Amino acid sequence: MRRGVFCFLILHEEHIMKRFQRTLALVVCCSMLNLSLLQSAHAVMVSTEEVARLAVTGAPDPGHARLAAVLARDNVRSEMERLGIDPASAQERVAALTDEEAASLADQIDKAPAGGIIGAILLVFFVLLVTDILGLTKVFPFTRSVR
C-alpha cells in the first residue's frame, strides 16, 4: 500500500516534470519563433534609424551590438553590480536608447556626468563656499552672491 502510494508519487512527479518540460519547450519555441518573425520583419523594411544613420555617417554603426558587448564583459558586469543596476532593468534601459546613444554610452559610461550633489571634502567645502559668495558657483543655498 505504502509502496503503491510512493510509486504514484514518483509517477506523478514524472508526469509533472514531463508537463513542465513540454511547457518549457513550447515557451522556448514560441519565443524563438517570435524572435525570428521580428527579425525578418525588420529585415524587409529599412528602419528610420538606419535612414538617419546613413544620412549622418553614410555607413551603419551597430551601437547596440557594441554596447551589448561592452555590458557583457565580466569587469563591466561587476561594475554594474557595484553601481546597483539590476541586469534586467539594464536591458530595458538599453533597449530605450537609439543606436547612436548606445554607441556613445558604450564610450562614456564612466565619463558622462551623473547628477546629484556629491559629498564635498573639507578643501572643496572651503573653495566652494568662497566661490559661492563670489557668485561663481551655487552649492550652498544659504550663500548670497555679491556683485
Added chain:
Amino acid sequence: MLAMLIRPLRALWLALLVTLLLAACASTPLQPVALTPGASTRAELADTPFFPDDSHFCGPAALATSLSAVGLAITPAQLVGQVFLPGREGTLQIEMLSGARRQGAVAMVIPGTLTALKQEIDAGHPVVVLQNLGLSWAPSWHYAVVVGYDLERELLLLRSGPMRRQEMTLRTFGHTWQRSQYWAFVALPPGRLPASVAEPDATRALVAFERNAKPAAAVTAYRAALQRWPHNATLAMGLGNALYGAGDLPAAAQVFRDAAVTHRLAAAYNNLARILLQQGHVAEARQAAARGLVLAGPLHATLLDTLRDIEAISQPGS
C-alpha cells in the same frame, strides 16, 4: 600638532589661489537675450508642479516635474528605477532623455542659450537644465527645471532640489550652466514641439522616440515635425514607417512614394516596394525596387533582397 595647523592653512591658500584663477578665467558669460520690441521681460509658469528633493534624486525629480507639467502625471519615485544609477548617486544625461521617452514623451535637447530658455517659457514649456553647481575639477552635477525669468531683475526662476521657487541671478546661472556645456531639454507629449529646437536635434529625438513608442504616437509626432520641416527626408521616412507599423498601408505607401520622388531615397523605394508587394501589386513593386536599386549605395544588398522576394512571388513554383 604643527601639521594640524598647517593643513587648514594650506587649504585656505589653495582656496584663495583657485578663486583668483577662477575670477580671471570666468569671463565667458551667457549671451544676453535678444529682445524684440514689445517682448515680455517677465514670465513664470507658476503652476509647474514641485517635487522636493534633498538627496541625490534631482534627476528623477526634475524629470517628474517636467513631465507632470505637460500632463504626463508621474512621481520621482516611479522614475528612480528607470533613470537612477545608485553607485554614481545620480542620473546620466542620456537616461534623462530615454526616461522621458519611456513615459511616452518626446524629449528634445534645445540650444544652450538664454534666448532659447525664454522662448520655451513663453511657449509654456518648463526646461530641464543640467548645472554643475561646483567646479569643473570638483563637480557637483545637478538637474533643475527652469520655470520663469525676470529680465529686469536679471533673474531665472527654478524648481531646484529642495527649493520650490529658487531665484538665481542670470550671472550665477550662466556659470553653473556653462560647466555642463549649456545642456538643456524640453519633454512634451507627441505632436508638440519645443519652440527653440533645431532641426537635427528634433530629428534625432523623434527617431529615438519611434523606437519604443506606439506607432500611432510616432505618427502624431512625425506629422507635427514635418509641418515645421517639410523637406526633411528622415522625418518623412519615419512617418512612413510609423504608418506602416500602425497598419495603415495605403497612407504609408503614399508617404514613401512622395519621399522616393522628392528625395530620391533608395530606402523609400525599398519600403514602398515592400508595401506594394504585401498589397499584391507585384508589377508596381518590381518597378519601385528597380528604381531604388539604381540609387541604392549602401542599401544595395537590401534592394537586391527585395527584388528577389518580388521575383519569388511573381513566379510561384519555379
